[in-house]
Amino acid sequence: MEHVVDLAYLNDISGGNELVRNKFLQVVKVEFPQEKAAYFDLMKSKKNKEAAELVHKIKNKFGILGLNNGYQIAVDYEEGLKVEDYSLKTNFETVLTVVSNYIQKI
Known part of the structure; x- marks a missing residue:
């Protein structure tokens, strides 16, 4: 499944205001790399509860984009992490890569 950033939702919630839209994108650009790095650290340390909490934060950025x-x-993976179900790990991390690639371009 291909994941493609679609800013229609962001344009809608910003009311078409480019300044507001750009502020949202700036927040994503600043916070996402830190959250992604923290996610991988938590997974390496097998801290599932904390990783699930971070996935919860990250999923909102997926929604904005x-x-x-x-x-x-992310919703399903967050719940899975709570019960040590890693079946969506690869799918989730693929979306992390999509977002990383996107924010490098903006």
Whole structure:
């Protein structure tokens, strides 16, 4: 499944205001790399509860970027982490890569 950033939702919630839209994108650009690094550290340390909490924060960025499938993967993965179910790990990390690649371009 291909994940593509779609800013339609962001444009909608910003009311078409470019300044507001850019502020949202700036928040994503600043916070996401830190959260992604923290996620991998938590996974390496097998701190599932903390990782699930971080996935919860990250999923909102997926939503802002219109990654609806990625958002749902994060919702399900967050719940899975709480019971040591890692079946969506690869899918979730694929969406992390999509977002990383996108923010490098903005």
